Amino acid sequence: NAGVTQTPKFRVLKTGQSMTLLCAQDMNHEYMYWYRQDPGMGLRLIHYSVGEGTTAKGEVPDGYNVSRLKKQNFLLGLESAAPSQTSVYFCASSRTWTSGGARSHEQFFGPGTRLTVL
């Protein structure tokens, strides 16, 4: 059980180049998320998906696109990279459960992708 995996771990791009970040989870979770983390900003939601074939915009979606063709994979694309997209990108998936009448929810994160755009 690998949990949530991300590829690549590191990448350096030049302004204007494109790339795709791949996230995979083997926990059969319905929800998946892409975040970026910048110093002093906390994690900010880029896009998310509530199930296979569905995606939705988060807090900072501009400059990114996503696809969820298979339940276990969530792809994040940068069509034309900009220096402002230099960041650490985390993918997450989540599960929900009910215990004692209370609904609870937990996110599991991948190890992150460190992207530098020159």
Added chain:
Amino acid sequence: RKEVEQDPGPFNVPEGATVAFNCTYSNSASQSFFWYRQDCRKEPKLLMSVYSSGNEDGRFTAQLNRASQYISLLIRDSKLSDSATYLCVVNTYTSGTYKYIFGTGTRLKVLA
């Protein structure tokens, strides 16, 4: 005003000390609350959920005050291994979707 606010720290405490972090949130419709731990250059990991009645997990105690809209985390008998950044996370379930809002984190350094 940020939706979730935390004191960034750092909190430098000696081993064995008790330390407390607070977090405030602005959306009164928020439904679930969590503390995540993030080690340097690693991904966040769930430390504990926070329930209205308060909950304890070993040396860690979490409290929620809905009226004042704040969450707290208390760490007793601090260990060197507790050094990390602690993220306050607030979750809202609306229109069939969960949305998480993360605080910027509070850095803790436990000193030998």
